[in-house]
Amino acid sequence: MSTQPDNRDAAGWARPVRHLTGADGHINVTGRRPTAPMNGFGRMWQKTYRTRVGDDSLEPTAVITVWKEHFSELWPAGNRFFAPLAGIAPGEVAALDLTMPGGLKLSTGVLVLFADEESFTLMTPQGHMFAGWITFSSFVEDGSTYAQAQVLMRAGDPLYEIGMSLGGHKQEDAHWSHTLTSLAARLGASEAVEVQSVCVDRRRQWSRAANVWHNAGIRSGLHMASAPVRIMTRPFARGAKA
Amino acid sequence: MSDTATRLSVSTPAPGISVIEIAGEVTRESDSALREAYEQAAEGARSIVLGFASLEYMNSSGIGLLVTLLVRAQRNKQQILAYGLSEHYRQIFELTRLDEVIAIHDSEAAALAAAA
Numbered sequence: 001m002s003t004q005p006d007n008r009d010a011a012g013w014a015r016p017v018r019h020l021t022g023a024d025g026h027i028n029v030t031g032r033r034p035t036a037p038m039n040g041f042g043r044m045w046q047k048t049y050r051t052r053v054g055d056d057s058l059e060p061t062a063v064i065t066v067w068k069e070h071f072s073e074l075w076p077a078g079n080r081f082f083a084p085l086a087g088i089a090p091g092e093v094a095a096l097d098l099t100m101p102g103g104l105k106l107s108t109g110v111l112v113l114f115a116d117e118e119s120f121t122l123m124t125p126q127g128h129m130f131a132g133w134i135t136f137s138s139f140v141e142d143g144s145t146y147a148q149a150q151v152l153m154r155a156g157d158p159l160y161e162i163g164m165s166l167g168g169h170k171q172e173d174a175h176w177s178h179t180l181t182s183l184a185a186r187l188g189a190s191e192a193v194e195v196q197s198v199c200v201d202r203r204r205q206w207s208r209a210a211n212v213w214h215n216a217g218i219r220s221g222l223h224m225a226s227a228p229v230r231i232m233t234r235p236f237a238r239g240a241k242a
Numbered sequence: 243m244s245d246t247a248t249r250l251s252v253s254t255p256a257p258g259i260s261v262i263e264i265a266g267e268v269t270r271e272s273d274s275a276l277r278e279a280y281e282q283a284a285e286g287a288r289s290i291v292l293g294f295a296s297l298e299y300m301n302s303s304g305i306g307l308l309v310t311l312l313v314r315a316q317r318n319k320q321q322i323l324a325y326g327l328s329e330h331y332r333q334i335f336e337l338t339r340l341d342e343v344i345a346i347h348d349s350e351a352a353a354l355a356a357a358a
Contacts, residue, residue, distance in 0.1 A: 012301065013330075016337040036339040037309055044313060046306075113337065114302035121302035123338075135302050137270070152306050201313045 012116040014091035020111055020125050023082070026095035027223050028216040029109035032125035040131030040154025041208040042161035044201035045169075049176040050148035052191040053138070053184045058145040060138035061117040067136055067147065067183055068120065074182040076175055090115050094122075098129075100217060101167050105224065108216040124153075127216035129160045129168065147183055149176045154205070157212035161204065169197070248272040249296075250279040259357045260287040261350070265296035268304030276307050280314060288320055289357035293350060295326030305338050312343060321345070325353040 023029040037044055053063055067074070068088040072081035078099035084092035090112055098106045106129065113123040119137035124130060132153030139146055151172070155161035160168070177193040184191060212218075249265040260283035268276070283290050292308075315322050325347040327335065335341040347353040 013334055014337060016333045034337070034339075038312070038343050039339060046310065116301065119301060119303065133302065133306070135306065137303065139270075150303075150306070152309060200310055201317065203317075 012090060012114050014111060014113055017091070017111070020093050020109065022084070022093035023095035023109050026082070026109060027107050028127045028214075028219055029093065029095055029107075029125060032109070032127060032214065034111045034113070034123045034125055035128070035131035035156070036123070037132040037152050037154050039208065039211075041157045041205055041211055042130075042155030042164060043199055043204060044154045045151070046198045046200050047151040047153075047169075047172070047176075048148065048196045048198075049150075049173070049180055049193055050146050051180045051184050051189070051193045052144045053147045053187045053189045054145045056140045056143050056145055058187065060140060060145060063138035063145060063147050063183075063187065064118055064120065064136070066186060067138070068115075070183075070186065074179045074186070076178040079175065084112070088112055088115055088120050101163070101171065104217060105220055106217050107220045107223070124156075126156075126211065127214035127219065128156055129163070129217070130154060131156050131211075147180055147187075149180060151176070152200075154201075157215055158209050159212055159215060159217070163217075173197075248275045250275055252279050252282045254287075255354060256358065258286065258288045259291065259354060260284070260289070261291045261293055261354075263293040263296065266298055268297065268300040268307065270303035270307075272304060273307055276311060280311050284315070284318060284320065290315055290320055290322050291350070291353045291357055292322065292324045292344070293326050293353075294324060294328075294331060295350075297326070297328075297331065300331065300334070305334065305340070308340060308344075312340075321357070323347060323353045323357055325350050 019031050019033055020029055072083050080097040082095040084094050086092050092112045093109055095109045100106050108128045109125055110122040114121040121133050121135040123133045130153035134151045137148050155164045173195055180193045247267040251263045253261045262279050262283050312322055323345045
């Protein structure tokens with residue numbers, strides 16, 4: 001059997017969870033299973049976004065500290081990351097509100113799968129637009145310090161797969177490019193963001209087509225549409241004060 | 243950290259079965275080494291067994307590399323098996339749901355028997 005994990009490992013990973021808890025009051029998070037790239041429907045993509053944030057005197061650990069602390073502030077307008085109270089730490093669950101093409105708000109969440117001083121990884125739950133994870137890291141290469149976001153994903157279901165090909169990939173590229181540009185600016189750098197997309201697997205997993213049942217976009221839309229009914233029936237809800 | 247942090251050895255204990263022994267660390271720097279080991283192991287193999295008994299450290303980028311290796315194996319209609327995972331890494335495989343697509347065995351002998 002394997003040797004004991006070293007100290008970096010012991011604290012870095014989330015504990016196994018079958019279903020997410022937390023993100024109180026946010027739909028499409030509690031009770032959802034975390035999903036890996038293998039659990040999605042669409043083609044598998046590995047998308048890498050990276051930018052130079054300084055010379056090698058800038059420690060990668062300093063970059064990741066800033067990134068973790070200001071994660072939500074670096075996102076493009078119209079998208080919100082509700083950071084967990086404990087911050088970006090292994091096992092924490094964060095809620096997200098994302099603006100989709102057409103103005104639809106998609107409510108979903110993420111599990112912090114892994115976090116150490118030089119990287120952290122977010123894992124998506126059922127219903128998210130993609131199944132997989134995003135790793136944020138910083139490293140030194142050829143005398144420069146870089147920040148990088150790398151997505152390994154499959155679109156969650158057939159509807160998301162269509163959406164990704166009709167502008168979803170472009171929107172995602174814009175999202176992470178904006179994030180990295182904002183991070184670099186905070187660190188005093190202004191280099192262009194390099195984007196590399198590799199289709200790891202062209203096959204679609206039709207056995208996963210039923211994932212559409214959990215589609216957070218549909219459920220978010222239904223939730224918004226039914227808001228007037230919920231408001232009107234609130235006084236009659238069980239336990240409501242007279 | 244350099245490539246040397248990942249130490250990989252490939253063997254063919256039986257026709258159609260290759261074993262990749264993974265020692266040291268598996269991180270983003272392990273990409274090319276793991277890719278080369280897979281290409282060596284994949285020749286004529288219908289089953290590829292990953293040995294983790296000497297694994298010291300693996301982060302989430304390392305898990306990502308295993309996913310891409312798995313995809314390559316599936317494309318080549320090869321099954322992936324694993325042995326030697328500590329309780330800690332068994333939990334990581336469960337959390338990342340790799341245990342649903344990689345058959346995990348307690349020992350090399352058990353993995354080889356299942357691969358045969």
